[in-house]
Amino acid sequence: MYVGIDVGTSVVKAAAFDVGGRQLAVEARPVGLALDGGRAEQDMDEVYGAVVAVLDALTARVPEPVELAGLTGQGDGVWLVDAAGRPVRRALSWMDGRAHALVGQWLADGTFEAVFRRTGSALFPGCPGPLLAWLDRHEPAALDAAASALYCKDMVFQRLTGVRATDVSDASMPFLDPRTRTYDNRVVELLGLTHRRRLLPPVSDPAAVAKTRGEGLPAGTPIADGPYDLPACALGAGVTAPGDGLLIVGTCLASLVATTELDLTGEPAGLYISTDRPGHWLRAMPAMVGTAALDWVLKTTGVPLADVDGLLAQTPPGAHGVRVLPYFASSGERAPFVEPRLRAELTGVSLETTPADLVRATCEGIGHAARHCLRAAGLTGSLAVCGGGTRSPAWMRLLADVLGRPLRIVEGEVGARGAVLAAAGRHGVDLDAAAWTRPAAIVEPDPARAAYYAGEHEEHLRRLGEARERVRG
Known part of the structure; x- marks a missing residue:
C-alpha cells in the first residue's frame, strides 16, 4: 500500500493506492480557517491532529503494510514553530490579506519587480515574504520565539519525523533562485528580512526523506516531504511534458504549464515553481479564488x-447578460497580474435575474479567469483538469466551451497521488506513471459555444481592465 497525504486549506485527506495506482480508500477531516477583517489563520495543532486522525482511520480500513508515504499540502503562508516543531502562534494562511499595504508599497518603490526579476515569483499578500515582513513590524516577539518559518507540509513533516526541511517547490515563493535552486539572500535583504534569515528552513534538493516516529503511520515508515499541492497535482495528473498544462478548479484556481524555459523578463505575475528535475519548472498562475467564488454565490442565494x-x-450561455468578475479574495488578485485591492464585480442584474443566471455567470467568470491565466502561463499542449469543480459534469462542459479546448478530466485524490509518485521517485520505487495518471474522461468543447465565448472573453478582459484602473485611482 502507498499512502498520499494532502494537507489542504479546509480539508486534510489521506489516500491509499495499490501498486498500479488504483485508489483503495480515502479518509478526510475538515479543518478550520479563522477569517477576521482580511486576516486568515489556522490552528496548527488542529491541522496536525487531523493528519494523524486520517492516517489512523485509513490504516485501520486498509490493513496492508504501508510501503511508502508521500506528503503534500497547501503552499505559502507562514507556519511559525519552535525547535521541537510546536506552534509559536496560529499559522498565517496563504489567504491572509494583512500585508496588502506592504505589497502595495513594494509595487510602488520597485521592490516587487526586483524580486520577480531574480526569482520569477510575484509577491502577493499571503506569501511568506510579505507576511514575515508584517510580523517583523507588528509581532516581532513571535519571530523572536520561533526557530522556523515553515510551509504547511513542512510543519507536518517535522512533527511526523523530527526533520526540519522544505523542498524547492515550496521555497520557490518567494526566496528561491530558480537557477541555483538555493535561497537568494539579496531577495531576503530587499524584503528587510536579513536579520530573520535563520528562520528559513534548509532547502532539501532532492526532497527530504525520513522515517516516521509512530504517529498516524507505523514507526519507521519511509516518507518524503513535498512537493506542495500545485506541483503535486501536476505530477498526479501526468503534466510533465513542456507545453502541457493543468487547471485545478479548487478553492484556489490554479493554472500550471510545464516548461524548460525560464523567462524573467515578462510582466511580473505568478511564479516559476522549481520541480524535482533541474531545468524543469511549472509556470504557475494561481488565481486566488476558484470554487470559493461559486460557494459564496450558492451561500448567498441559498442554493x-x-x-x-x-x-x-x-x-x-451569457446568463441573460449577467456577468461576474470573480475576484472575491480579500487580498485581491495575484495571477495573471497582481492587484491587492481588486474586488469582485457582479453586473447586469435585474429583478428578472434568477439564481440560475447568477450561478452560470459565476461559472463563466471563473472560466474566463482560467483562460486568462492559462494564456499567460504559455499553454500550448494538452490540458488536464482536476479539483472539486470536476464533480460537476455541466460545469466541465461549460469550462471546455469557455476555454475552447478539450479537457482531460483527472479524478480522485490527484495531489495525494502526485505525492506518492514524487516519494517513489525519491526512494527509487518503480511505479508506472502513465497508469497512475490516466484520465477518467475527455470533455470536448462545442464549436458554436466556443466561438461565442471567444468573443465574451474579450469583453471579460475589457471589463477587467476598467476594474483595475478604478482600484488604482
Missing part, C-alpha cells in the same frame, strides 16, 4: 451545491 448542474441547464 445547494447539488443543484448546480440543473441550474446551469436552465439559462443560456
Whole structure:
C-alpha cells in the first residue's frame, strides 16, 4: 500500500493506492480557517491532529503494510514553530490579506519587480515574504520565539519525523533562485528580512526523506516531504511534458504549464515553481479564488451545491447578460497580474435575474479567469483538469466551451497521488506513471459555444481592465 497525504486549506485527506495506482480508500477531516477583517489563520495543532486522525482511520480500513508515504499540502503562508516543531502562534494562511499595504508599497518603490526579476515569483499578500515582513513590524516577539518559518507540509513533516526541511517547490515563493535552486539572500535583504534569515528552513534538493516516529503511520515508515499541492497535482495528473498544462478548479484556481524555459523578463505575475528535475519548472498562475467564488454565490442565494448542474441547464450561455468578475479574495488578485485591492464585480442584474443566471455567470467568470491565466502561463499542449469543480459534469462542459479546448478530466485524490509518485521517485520505487495518471474522461468543447465565448472573453478582459484602473485611482 502507498499512502498520499494532502494537507489542504479546509480539508486534510489521506489516500491509499495499490501498486498500479488504483485508489483503495480515502479518509478526510475538515479543518478550520479563522477569517477576521482580511486576516486568515489556522490552528496548527488542529491541522496536525487531523493528519494523524486520517492516517489512523485509513490504516485501520486498509490493513496492508504501508510501503511508502508521500506528503503534500497547501503552499505559502507562514507556519511559525519552535525547535521541537510546536506552534509559536496560529499559522498565517496563504489567504491572509494583512500585508496588502506592504505589497502595495513594494509595487510602488520597485521592490516587487526586483524580486520577480531574480526569482520569477510575484509577491502577493499571503506569501511568506510579505507576511514575515508584517510580523517583523507588528509581532516581532513571535519571530523572536520561533526557530522556523515553515510551509504547511513542512510543519507536518517535522512533527511526523523530527526533520526540519522544505523542498524547492515550496521555497520557490518567494526566496528561491530558480537557477541555483538555493535561497537568494539579496531577495531576503530587499524584503528587510536579513536579520530573520535563520528562520528559513534548509532547502532539501532532492526532497527530504525520513522515517516516521509512530504517529498516524507505523514507526519507521519511509516518507518524503513535498512537493506542495500545485506541483503535486501536476505530477498526479501526468503534466510533465513542456507545453502541457493543468487547471485545478479548487478553492484556489490554479493554472500550471510545464516548461524548460525560464523567462524573467515578462510582466511580473505568478511564479516559476522549481520541480524535482533541474531545468524543469511549472509556470504557475494561481488565481486566488476558484470554487470559493461559486460557494459564496450558492451561500448567498441559498442554493445547494447539488443543484448546480440543473441550474446551469436552465439559462443560456451569457446568463441573460449577467456577468461576474470573480475576484472575491480579500487580498485581491495575484495571477495573471497582481492587484491587492481588486474586488469582485457582479453586473447586469435585474429583478428578472434568477439564481440560475447568477450561478452560470459565476461559472463563466471563473472560466474566463482560467483562460486568462492559462494564456499567460504559455499553454500550448494538452490540458488536464482536476479539483472539486470536476464533480460537476455541466460545469466541465461549460469550462471546455469557455476555454475552447478539450479537457482531460483527472479524478480522485490527484495531489495525494502526485505525492506518492514524487516519494517513489525519491526512494527509487518503480511505479508506472502513465497508469497512475490516466484520465477518467475527455470533455470536448462545442464549436458554436466556443466561438461565442471567444468573443465574451474579450469583453471579460475589457471589463477587467476598467476594474483595475478604478482600484488604482
